[in-house]
Structures are given as structure tokens and as C-alpha cells.
Amino acid sequence: MANTIPTRIYLNEEEMPxxxxxxxxxxxxxxxxxxxxxxxxxxxASDMEAIFCKELVRQELDDxxxxxxxxxxxxxxxxAFRPSALIRAYYLEKELGTPAEIYYKFEGTNTSGSHKLNSxxxxxxxxxEEGLETLTTETGAGQWGTAxxxxxxxxxxxxxxxxxxxxxxxxxYRKAVMETYGAxxxxxxxxxxxxxxxxxxxxxxxxxxxxxxxxxxxxxAIKTDKCRYVLGSVLDHVLLHxxxxxLETKAAMDKFGIKPDIIxxxxxxxxxxxxxxxxxxxxxxxxxxxxxFIAVEPASCPSLTRGRYVYDFGDTAKTxxxxxxxxxxxxxxxxxxxxxxxxxxxxxxxxxKLYHDGYIEARSEVQTDVFDAAIRFMxxxxxxxxxxxxxxxxxxxxxxxxxxxxxxxxxILFGLSGTGYFDLSxxxxxxxxxxxxxxxxxxxxxxxxxxxxxxxxxx
Amino acid sequence: MANTIPTRIYLNEEEMPxxxxxxxxxxxxxxxxxxxxxxxxxxxASDMEAIFCKELVRQELDDxxxxxxxxxxxxxxxxAFRPSALIRAYYLEKELGTPAEIYYKFEGTNTSGSHKLNSxxxxxxxxxEEGLETLTTETGAGQWGTAxxxxxxxxxxxxxxxxxxxxxxxxxYRKAVMETYGAxxxxxxxxxxxxxxxxxxxxxxxxxxxxxxxxxxxxxAIKTDKCRYVLGSVLDHVLLHxxxxxLETKAAMDKFGIKPDIIxxxxxxxxxxxxxxxxxxxxxxxxxxxxxFIAVEPASCPSLTRGRYVYDFGDTAKTxxxxxxxxxxxxxxxxxxxxxxxxxxxxxxxxxKLYHDGYIEARSEVQTDVFDAAIRFMxxxxxxxxxxxxxxxxxxxxxxxxxxxxxxxxxILFGLSGTGYFDLSxxxxxxxxxxxxxxxxxxxxxxxxxxxxxxxxxx
Numbered sequence: 001m002a003n004t005i006p007t008r009i010y011l012n013e014e015e016m017p018x019x020x021x022x023x024x025x026x027x028x029x030x031x032x033x034x035x036x037x038x039x040x041x042x043x044x045a046s047d048m049e050a051i052f053c054k055e056l057v058r059q060e061l062d063d064x065x066x067x068x069x070x071x072x073x074x075x076x077x078x079x080a081f082r083p084s085a086l087i088r089a090y091y092l093e094k095e096l097g098t099p100a101e102i103y104y105k106f107e108g109t110n111t112s113g114s115h116k117l118n119s120x121x122x123x124x125x126x127x128x129e130e131g132l133e134t135l136t137t138e139t140g141a142g143q144w145g146t147a148x149x150x151x152x153x154x155x156x157x158x159x160x161x162x163x164x165x166x167x168x169x170x171x172x173y174r175k176a177v178m179e180t181y182g183a184x185x186x187x188x189x190x191x192x193x194x195x196x197x198x199x200x201x202x203x204x205x206x207x208x209x210x211x212x213x214x215x216x217x218x219x220x221a222i223k224t225d226k227c228r229y230v231l232g233s234v235l236d237h238v239l240l241h242x243x244x245x246x247l248e249t250k251a252a253m254d255k256f257g258i259k260p261d262i263i264x265x266x267x268x269x270x271x272x273x274x275x276x277x278x279x280x281x282x283x284x285x286x287x288x289x290x291x292x293f294i295a296v297e298p299a300s301c302p303s304l305t306r307g308r309y310v311y312d313f314g315d316t317a318k319t320x321x322x323x324x325x326x327x328x329x330x331x332x333x334x335x336x337x338x339x340x341x342x343x344x345x346x347x348x349x350x351x352x353k354l355y356h357d358g359y360i361e362a363r364s365e366v367q368t369d370v371f372d373a374a375i376r377f378m379x380x381x382x383x384x385x386x387x388x389x390x391x392x393x394x395x396x397x398x399x400x401x402x403x404x405x406x407x408x409x410x411x412i413l414f415g416l417s418g419t420g421y422f423d424l425s426x427x428x429x430x431x432x433x434x435x436x437x438x439x440x441x442x443x444x445x446x447x448x449x450x451x452x453x454x455x456x457x458x459x
Numbered sequence: 460m461a462n463t464i465p466t467r468i469y470l471n472e473e474e475m476p477x478x479x480x481x482x483x484x485x486x487x488x489x490x491x492x493x494x495x496x497x498x499x500x501x502x503x504a505s506d507m508e509a510i511f512c513k514e515l516v517r518q519e520l521d522d523x524x525x526x527x528x529x530x531x532x533x534x535x536x537x538x539a540f541r542p543s544a545l546i547r548a549y550y551l552e553k554e555l556g557t558p559a560e561i562y563y564k565f566e567g568t569n570t571s572g573s574h575k576l577n578s579x580x581x582x583x584x585x586x587x588e589e590g591l592e593t594l595t596t597e598t599g600a601g602q603w604g605t606a607x608x609x610x611x612x613x614x615x616x617x618x619x620x621x622x623x624x625x626x627x628x629x630x631x632y633r634k635a636v637m638e639t640y641g642a643x644x645x646x647x648x649x650x651x652x653x654x655x656x657x658x659x660x661x662x663x664x665x666x667x668x669x670x671x672x673x674x675x676x677x678x679x680a681i682k683t684d685k686c687r688y689v690l691g692s693v694l695d696h697v698l699l700h701x702x703x704x705x706l707e708t709k710a711a712m713d714k715f716g717i718k719p720d721i722i723x724x725x726x727x728x729x730x731x732x733x734x735x736x737x738x739x740x741x742x743x744x745x746x747x748x749x750x751x752f753i754a755v756e757p758a759s760c761p762s763l764t765r766g767r768y769v770y771d772f773g774d775t776a777k778t779x780x781x782x783x784x785x786x787x788x789x790x791x792x793x794x795x796x797x798x799x800x801x802x803x804x805x806x807x808x809x810x811x812k813l814y815h816d817g818y819i820e821a822r823s824e825v826q827t828d829v830f831d832a833a834i835r836f837m838x839x840x841x842x843x844x845x846x847x848x849x850x851x852x853x854x855x856x857x858x859x860x861x862x863x864x865x866x867x868x869x870x871i872l873f874g875l876s877g878t879g880y881f882d883l884s885x886x887x888x889x890x891x892x893x894x895x896x897x898x899x900x901x902x903x904x905x906x907x908x909x910x911x912x913x914x915x916x917x918x
Contacts, residue, residue, distance in 0.1 A: 006472035007538040013465035079466040080550060080841045091539060091613075109568040111843045111878070153838050154550075173632075173883040177843065180834065180886050375639065379612050382539045384570045384636065419570070421880045424632035427639050 007090055009252040011083040017247040018070055020240045023278045024350060025066040026285050031353035032324035032457075034060075035311060040455055043321050051218060051229050051320075055126040059237035068240060070122075077121040077154060078244070081110035086252040087416075091380040093400070100403035102396055103258070104416040105249045105276060106383065111177070112147035114386065114418030115272050116232050119241035120147035123230040124155045134158040134227040136220045138188065138213030140167055140268075141341025141388065142174030143418055144232030149181035162188040162216045164343075166207030174422050188213040195219050195317035209333045210269075210344045215317030233269025234314060234323070234348050242275025245415065250279045253413075260291055260413035262399050266391035267295040267304065267362070268341055270348030272417040277360075284359065294399075295351065295362040296391040298370070299439045301334040303327060303347045304355055304362035306445060310458045312346060322453065325352040328440075331451025335438035341388050345448065365394050367437035371430045373397050374420070386418035387426055466549055468711040470542040476706040477529055479699045482737045483809060484525040485744050490812035491783035491916075493519075494770060499914055502780050510677060510688050510779075514585040518696035527699060529581075536580040536613060537703065540569035545711040546875075550839040552859070559862035561855055562717070563875040564708045564735060565842065570636070571606035573845065573877030574731050575691050578700035579606035582689040583614045593617040593686040595679045597647065597672030599626055599727075600800025600847065601633030602877055603691030608640035621647040621655075621675045623802075625666030633881050647672035654678050654776035668792045669728075669803045674776035692728025693773060693782070693807050701734025704874065709738045712872075719750055719872035721858050725850035726754040726763065726821070727800055729807025731876040736819075743818065753858075754810065754821040755850040757829070758898045760793040762786060762806045763814055763821035765904060769917045771805055781912065784811040787899075790910025794897035800847050804907065824853050826896035830889045832856050833879070845877035846885055 024030060033042035048057040059068065070078070089102035107115035127135055135157055139145025145161040152159040161183050168175055168187040175185045188208050189196040195215035199206060206212070214231070221229035231238060253260065263280055265273030273295055283289040295304055303326045312327040314320035327346040334343040347355075354360045367387075374390035376397065377383070385393060392414040403410050420427065429435040440448075452458060483489060492501035507516040518527065529537070548561035566574035586594055594616055598604025604620040611618040620642050627634055627646040634644045647667045648655040654674035658665060665671070673690070680688035690697060712719065722739055724732030732754055742748040754763055762785045771786040773779035786805040793802040806814075813819045826846075833849035835856065836842070844852060851873040862869050879886060888894040899907075911917060 008472070008542075010469040013467070076549075083467075090535075111837070111841055113880075150841055154841070172887075173880075176883045176887045176890065179890055180843070181838065378570070379640065382570055382609055382613070384639070421572075421632075424635045428631075428635045431635065431638055 005088055005256050005258070007088050009086040009256065011248055011251055013079065015251055016078070016083055017244055017251070018075065019067040020070060021243040021247055021278050021282065022062065022066055022068055022240055023243070023282055024063040024236060026282045027353070029353070029357065030063050031349040035322040035457065037313065037318070037322055040457065048321070051221060053123070053126045053130055053132065053228050055130065056123060056237045059240055060235055071125065074122055074125050077125065081117060082244070083248050084109065086249055089381055092377060095380045096397065096400050096404065098400040098404045099407060099409045100400040101409070101411045102400055103260070103413045105245055106416045107245060108386065108416065108419035112143055112150055113421055114143035114147065115242060115245055115275065116144045116147035117150060118244050118275065119232060119238045119271065120144070120151035122241045124148065124151035124157055127157055127228060128155040132157065132226050132228055134160070134224060135230050136160045136217040136227060137230045137232065138162045138210060138217045140164045140210045140343055142167055142171050142422055143341060145183070145185070146174060146177050147232070148230060149178040149183035152183065153181040159183040160220060161185045162190065162213040164188055164208040164210060164213050170425055171422055188216050190216060192216070193219040195319065199316065206333070209316065211316035211330055214315040215319055218315065218319055233271040233344070234346060236350060238271045239274035239278070239348060239350055242271045243278040245275040246278040246280060249276065249413065258411060261410040262292045262294065262412045264294045264296060264392045264395045264399070264412065264414040266342060266388050266417065267297050267347065267351065268388060269344045269346070270351040272415050274348050274351050276415040281354065281359065293360040294395055295355065295360055296395045297362065297364050298342045298391065299364040299366045300437055301328065301343050302364040303345060305364045307347070308449060308452065309352060309356050310452055311455060312452050314346060318453070323349050325349045326355065327452065328445060329448030329451040332448030342391065363395065365391055366439065368435060370394050371435060383416065384420040385416060386420045387423050389415070389417045392416065464547055464715050464717070466547050468545040468715065470707055470710055472538065474710055475537070475542055476703055476710070477534065478526040479529060480702040480706055480737050480741065481521065481525055481527055481699055482702065482741055483522040483695060485741045488812070488816065489522050490808040494781040494916070496772065496777070496781055499916065507780065510680060512582070512585045512589050512591065512687050514589065515582060515696045518699055519694055530584065533581055533584050536584065540576060541703070542707050543568065545708055548840055551836060554835070554839045555856065555859050555863065557859040557863045558866060558868045559859040560868070560870045561859055562719070562872045564704060565875045566704060567845065567875065567878035571602055571609055572880055573602035573606070574701060574704055574734065575603045575606035576609060577703050577734065578691060578697045578730065579603070579610035581700045583607065583610035583616055586616055586687060587614040591616065591685050591687055593619070593683060594689050595619045595676040595686060596689045596691065597621045597669060597676045599623045599669045599802055601626055601630050601881055602800060604642070604644070605633060605636050606691070607689060608637040608642035611642065612640040618642040619679060620644045621649065621672040623647055623667040623669060623672050629884055630881055647675050649675060651675070652678045654778065658775065665792070668775065670775035670789055673774035674778055677774065677778055692730040692803070693805060695809060697730045698733035698737070698807060698809055701730045702737040704734040705737040705739060708735065708872065717870060720869040721751045721753065721871045723753045723755060723851045723854045723858070723871065723873040725801060725847050725876065726756050726806065726810065727847060728803045728805070729810040731874050733807050733810050735874040740813065740818065752819040753854055754814065754819055755854045756821065756823050757801050757850065758823040758825045759896055760787065760802050761823040762804060764823045766806070767908060767911065768811060768815050769911055770914060771911050773805060782808050784808050785814065786911065787904060788907030788910040791907030801850065822854060824850055825898065827894060829853050830894060842875070843879045844875060845879045846882050848874070848876045851875065
């Protein structure tokens with residue numbers, strides 16, 4: 001098979017992006033502003049700087065600069081693991097017998113195992129530049145914590161990671177990687193913070209959630225000298241950094257004249273999907289593209305498909321600023337039996353706005369179907385995918401099979417955000433046919449929604 | 460840092476090798492022939508075909524064809540995970556403060572986590588072409604078993620993997636990956652074979668060894684219909700397939716006019732080192748290069764540095780043909796506390812011959828020093844290396860520091876054959892400072908040598 005389009009497309013170093021793309025600058029309607037939880041007024045930079053690094057706050061609040069230069073020393077960091085490959089899924093296409101062309105951008109070959117390193121690098125870099133000594137963060141599946149551990153190791157910063165308890169128990173090796181890079185890992189909820197203690201009082205046996213872990217990490221950041229908090233998803237500055245995924249993908253596709261018709265990503269907090277679609281969505285907003293965009297979320301944590309578009313806290317202890325986003329309520333705790341890292345009650349405000357305005361579609365998938373798709377993918381394409389990324393695989397396969405029915409030769413692009421190396425206990429459960437899923441009932445959802453703040457903006 | 464030489468060099472698809480390079484064809488003195496263990500005469504193709512696929516036997520016995528074409532459907536397989544990156548270790552160089560240039564070829568980004576997939580593909584491909592239905596093999600650290608599981612999954616073959624017992628206990632997730640790809644994994648020694656039973660009778664608590672596992676896999680292959688055995692290292696046809704590593708590396712270096720002065724690889728059975736050095740050694744044998752070649756082995760299993768250059772069996776049960784190689788004796792069982800997959804008593808006949816004739820240097824390293832080097836590497840270069848590969852890192856760092864002393868600006872190339880994702884229990888031991896090493900005493904070695912066959916050729 002001598003293909004016109006190679007199986008793996010890599011950019012040369014000089015073709016790699018030197019700027020991030022700020023999609024918001026091209027959105028005619030911006031998302032609603034972040035609100036201060038006390039005053040219910042739009043947050044100011046100085047409000048946010050109690051929690052976040054200055055430059056990240058500046059990026060968070062800047063919705064007009066379109067191209068944001070990547071500092072030279074950060075390009076150094078990116079060069080240590082980028083470019084990632086854009087891969088044509090010839091083997092999967094053949095197995096499916098589809099006329100569709102399928103491409104995936106594979107972010108899983110760095111040691112953190114996922115796309116998270118794209119934002120961990122900048123966040124550690126700016127903290128160092130600003131003279132900070134310690135960072136705190138949370139991690140669910142472990143990818144973000146590992147990425148931050150690597151970045152802090154690279155730039156020489158201390159790091160405390162609050163790891164969702166159920167994940168820290170399921171994934172001792174994830175913990176080991178973070179510790180090997182020098183990070184301190186605390187299973188959350190813990191008794192090291194007031195918010196952790198409070199959650200443990202209510203439910204001593206909780207497996208934890210990203211929402212809890214965020215509360216603890218933010219609390220520690222506020223109480224510690226020369227310390228700030230970093231977040232791996234949801235916020236606009238994270239999506240800005242992750243635009244490197246989409247920019248590389250688009251550059252690689254442009255080289256071969258490929259135009260995607262459907263762009264698919266899994267969506268937890270939205271950083272992977274937001275990064276992948278950024279430049280393609282920019283074209284759509286400019287009327288230069290008719291591409292469809294599909295967010296795929298777990299049926300156990302369906303913030304877009306079953307959530308509400310309201311202002312909510314980012315954490316369980318209700319300490320963060322308020323974001324207008326699709327949310328299941330900050331009190332929603334997804335069932336512990338889900339393997340993936342998509343267990344977050346909210347969703348990126350940018351993606352929420354785009355979904356609300358009809359630019360993005362969303363669907364939810366149950367875990368067993370997602371693993372069926374993962375196995376089909378790994379047996380043909382060779383790569384063991386992360387359960388999170390496998391949500392995108394499921395949708396890509398479904399779209400390709402739809403093309404098989406209709407005979408359409410569509411171009412499907414999806415984000416393969418990470419590997420499943422550290423999720424093998426989930427694969428072992430799948431092999432043993434003991435993997436299950438728990439779809440929240442309407443009652444479960446009602447309980448979650450009850451935690452949404454009762455403020456005028458939500459009337 | 461705008462570097463003349465990019466951090467990561469990838470070949471384009473059309474630059475990828477279409478041929479393997481058979482180094483033996485350029486060796487004026489060939490290694491001694493493989494002997495039939497019964498007749499002590501050079502084996503014939505038909506002798507070997509009881510155990511191995513026909514085409515692999517043909518390759519094994521062919522020491523004159525220099526360039527061996529890679530079949531088109533195998534190039535398909537390679538395209539699923541190749542090319543691998545050649546990486547300039549700018550960050551490590553800086554940390555060491557060395558004037559040396561350090562490059563490494565990273566084979567660890569495919570799901571098997573190592574270079575082993577380069578030979579697993581061809582071995583499964585030829586088996587399928589020849590109408591076989593089942594393959595058997597052994598695995599130590601698990602890389603080879605995983606690679607074969609992937610390749611058999613790709614080509615549609617059954618696979619039974621005898622996994623060294625101590626590894627199967629230390630690495631349940633490795634087992635899970637193999638099983639997810641559809642392989643059957645049997646901890647070795649087992650009661651499924653006569654040779655396994657015999658070893659268990661002598662030492663029911665043995666942690667096993669590659670030598671034992673090979674005996675079991677060979678026995679099953681011989682006793683099963685439409686079944687053959689495959690080996691992941693040592694033999695010439697494996698080194699032939701692995702030459703793809705060196706060919707890609709050389710093509711990437713040639714593009715930028717880089718000439719390595721020192722080429723380093725870890726050496727267990729020799730497949731990684733043999734593959735990496737092939738085209739460079741070809742130049743040296745032709746008098747066109749003065750490069751130095753360094754094999755790095757664990758102090759706990761020092762076949763080159765403390766072994767004997769004699770005919771020995773490849774397995775503990777003394778069932779395989781006899782290979783003239785550096786060996787610690789087929790009865791030598793390295794201590795179970797070593798984390799790496801370099802626990803094999805013998806060494807590739809090609810590398811043994813080159814070492815014997817002075818073309819290759821060898822050194823052995825203790826485990827704790829190797830992990831020190833691994834940590835230094837992962838904190839600067841980002842990648843979590845396999846313990847095996849970290850032996851090469853240790854030597855590369857030592858050579859770079861030597862350059863720092865002398866001020867020489869040498870070009871150092873080493874093979875980073877795999878990732879440490881599945882060796883995290885070893886890293887956890889390292890972090891807890893409980894990692895140890897056991898260097899065999901002269902008595903231990905004498906016991907091993909006592910198992911070397913007493914045949915005229917060994918006088």
C-alpha cells in the first residue's frame with residue numbers, strides 16, 4: 001500500500017506552532033464573564049491572582065488577542081515531546097469497511113501519557129517566572145497530576161497533588177510516577193484541609209471527586225506562601241495552551257490538503273476537545289467551514305447532554321469563582337465505578353457557549369460500549385487507548401459506520417488524547433466482563449442540581 | 460534556542476527503510492555455525508524448521524544477502540508505529556554541562572513499549588503466510604510477549620506466552636495487556652510442559668528465568684499441530700529485523716550530517732544493540748568509521764564481561780540447538796531482584812563474535828547506579844525509561860562526563876529501547892531506597908559454567 005497520505009504525519013520543528021490561538025477572539029458572542037462568588041460581579045484580575053499566577057489570569061481574561069506568542073523557553077519544553085503524530089487510521093478504516101477517511105491526533109506518547117502536558121508546561125513556566133516556589137493541583141485519572149509533576153520537575157518547583165481517592169487506590173503506579181518526579185501526592189478528600197475534613201465528616205467512605213480535590217488544592221494554595229493553584233482543564237487559559245493540538249493538526253492536514261468534515265473529542269472539563277477544535281472552529285465561525293463538531297461524554301457524568309447552562313462553582317466546597325457553564329451541579333458526585341477521567345460536574349465555558357449556540361453537538365456513551373470501541377481500535381491500530389479517549393473512538397467508529405450505510409466519503413478527525421497504560425485495571429475488568437456503568441437517575445441529577453447556587457443570574 | 464539540529468528528527472514515510480540490513484554479509488569472519496545438539500554438526504534448515512517458521516530459518520542461515528527486502532504487508536505493520544524519533548538530548552547535555560552531543564533513538568512509544576515490535580511483526584507475518592495457526596514464545600520483562608500479542612492480534616494468530624514467573628507476579632498489568640490482545644499467558648515454570656515440571660521438581664519456589672521459559676515454549680511448539688516457536692532476541696534473524704532501528708537512525712543522522720563517535724546500547728540477548736549498531740558497524744568493518752561501540756549489561760547477569768565464549772544451549776532444559784556465544788552457562792539463573800529484562804545467560808552470536816574480535820567494548824553496571832542515571836534522564840528529558848534501556852543511559856552519561864573532563868566534543872548515540880511504564884514497582888522500590896542488586900560471586904559463576912555442554916568444540 002503506497003499511500004498518497006502517509007500513515008503518520010509529523011511536522012518538522014520549524015513547522016511547529018510558535019503561537020497559541022485564542023478562539024474567543026473570533027467568537028462574536030463571548031461566554032458570560034466569571035463572577036466573584038461574594039459580589040456576584042465579574043472577577044477582576046486581582047481577585048483571581050489570589051489563586052492563580054498573574055500571567056495565567058491575564059490570559060484567562062483576555063478575549064481579544066487572537067494569536068498569543070509562546071515564550072521561547074516554553075517552546076523548549078514543547079520540543080521535548082512535540083510534535084505529536086497525526087495518524088491516518090488505515091487499519092481501522094479497512095476493518096470497518098467504511099468509505100470514510102479517519103484521522104486521529106495522538107497525544108499519548110509523552111511520559112504523562114496524555115495531552116495534559118501541553119498546559120502543565122506553561123503553567124509551571126509562568127509560576128517560575130513570577131518567583132513562586134510551590135504549586136498545588138488536583139488530579140482525577142492521574143494524567144494532569146503526572147503532567148504537572150513533570151513540568152514542575154523541569155522548571156524546579158515543588159508540587160502537591162490532591163488525587164481523587166478512588167483513583168489513587170486504583171492507580172498506585174500513577175502515584176509512583178508523580179513521586180518519582182518529586183511531587184507530593186495526597187489522596188482526596190484528606191484531613192490536610194478544612195474542605196477535605198468537611199467532606200469526610202459527611203461521607204467518610206467517599207471515593208472523592210475532582211470537585212472535592214479542587215477545593216483542597218485551592219485551599220492549600222491560598223494558605224501557603226509563594227504558592228498558587230493550577231487547573232488542568234475547564235478554564236480559558238488551559239484551552240488556549242491546548243490549542244497547540246489543533247494548530248499542529250491543522251498544519252499537518254493543510255500540508256496534504258485534507259479538510260475534516262467531522263471533528264470529535266471526548267469531553268470531561270473540555271481541554272482536549274477545546275484544544276483540538278480551536279482553529280477549525282475559528283474557520284467555522286468565520287463562515288469558511290461546514291465541519292461538524294462532536295463532544296462525547298460518559299453517560300455516568302453527562303454535563304452537556306443532561307446538565308444545565310447556569311452559573312456554578314468549579315468545586316464542591318463552593319470556594320472558586322462562578323462560571324457559566326453546562327453543569328450537573330457542584331454537588332454531583334459521579335459513580336466511582338467509571339474508569340475514565342471524565343468525572344467532572346462542569347464543562348469549559350467556551351465549549352458550553354459553543355454548544356449552547358449550536359456550533360457543537362454532544363452525545364453520551366456508556367462505559368461498556370466505549371471499551372468495545374477501544375478494543376476494536378487497539379486490535380487494528382495497535383495503540384492501547386485511555387478510557388477517556390475511547391469515548392471519541394466510539395463516536396468516530398459510529399460516524400464511519402454511518403458513512404458505510406450512506407456511501408459518503410467523509411473525513412473524520414478525532415483526538416486520541418492519551419494512552420491506557422495506567423488504566424489496565426479497567427481493561428482487566430473488561431476482560432473479566434465485570435465492568436459496569438451507572439447512569440445517573442433523574443433523582444440523582446436533581447440532587448446535583450440542588451447544589452447549583454441560587455443567585456439572580458441563574459433565575 | 461533555535462537549533463540547527465531539531466530536538467526530534469522523524470523520517471518521512473518515503474524515507475523509511477524498505478530493506479533490512481544483514482550485517483553478517485559484511486563480516487569477513489562469520490560467527491561459528493549453529494550446531495545440532497545431537498549430531499554436533501551444523502544445523503540444516505530442516506532441523507530448524509521443526510521449531511521455527513521456514514522463512515525465519517532461511518533468514519537465520521543466510522549470511523550472504525546484504526539487503527533483505529521487507530515485504531509490502533510488513534511495511535504496513537511498520538507504518539502503524541514507525542518511524543520512531545531520533546532525539547537530541549539537549550536538556551541532558553545542558554544538565555551535564557558536557558561539550559558532547561548526545562542523541563538517542565526512542566523505540567518506546569508503541570503500545571508494547573519497546574523495540575520488540577520490530578521483530579514480532581515479521582515473525583507473526585511469516586507464520587501467517589506459511590499457514591500456521593499458533594505461536595508460542597517466552598517473555599521476561601514482558602515487552603516481547605506484549606509485542607507478539609500485538610502482532611498476533613494484527614495478523615490473526617493464536618499465541619501462548621510463557622512468562623517468567625517473577626515477572627508475571629511483579630507485572631500483572633503486562634499480563635493484562637497481552638490478554639487484552641487475545642494471548643494466553645502461562646507463568647513459567649509451569650506444569651503444562653515436561654521441562655517446566657522438571658524444573659519445579661528441583662526448585663518449586665524458583666522465580667523462573669528466560670532459559671526455563673524458552674524450554675517450555677519450545678516444547679509446546681514441537682508438541683502442537685500447526686504451531687511454531689518464536690524468539691525475541693539472540694538469533695540472527697531477530698537482529699536482521701531490528702536493523703530497522705539502525706537504518707532509520709543512520710538515515711536521520713545522514714540528513715543532518717551527524718556522525719556518531721560512540722554508539723551505546725543495553726545488551727540482554729542483543730537484539731536492541733545489534734539492531735541499532737548494524738549499519739554503523741557495517742561502515743566500521745569496511746574501514747569507513749572509527750566509531751566505538753559499547754554494550755552495557757547488568758552486573759547481575761554479565762554474560763559478555765564475565766562469561767565464556769563457548770557453545771551453549773539457549774535454554775535451561777538443553778533442548779535448543781547449540782550457539783557459540785558469550786554465556787554464563789544455561790544453568791545460570793540470575794537473582795530475581797533485578798528489575799530489568801536483561802536476565803539471559805547468553806548473548807547474540809553476532810555480537811559475541813564482534814566482541815570477541817574487538818569491535819565492541821562491554822561494561823557491566825549495578826542496578827542502583829542504573830536507576831540513578833534513569834532518574835537524572837527522566838527529570839531532564841521527560842521520558843520515563845525502561846530499566847533495561849537505563850543501562851545505556853548510564854554509559855552515555857559516563858561518556859559525556861568524560862568528554863566534560865577532556866573537553867572533547869564527541870557525538871554519542873544510544874538506544875532508548877523502551878519505556879518504564881510497566882516497571883513502576885522497581886521505581887517505587889528505588890524511591891523507597893529498597894532497590895538492591897546481587898552481583899554473582901565467582902562460585903555462582905562456576906555453578907553456571909558447569910552447565911555448559913562438555914563437547915569437543917568447547918575444549
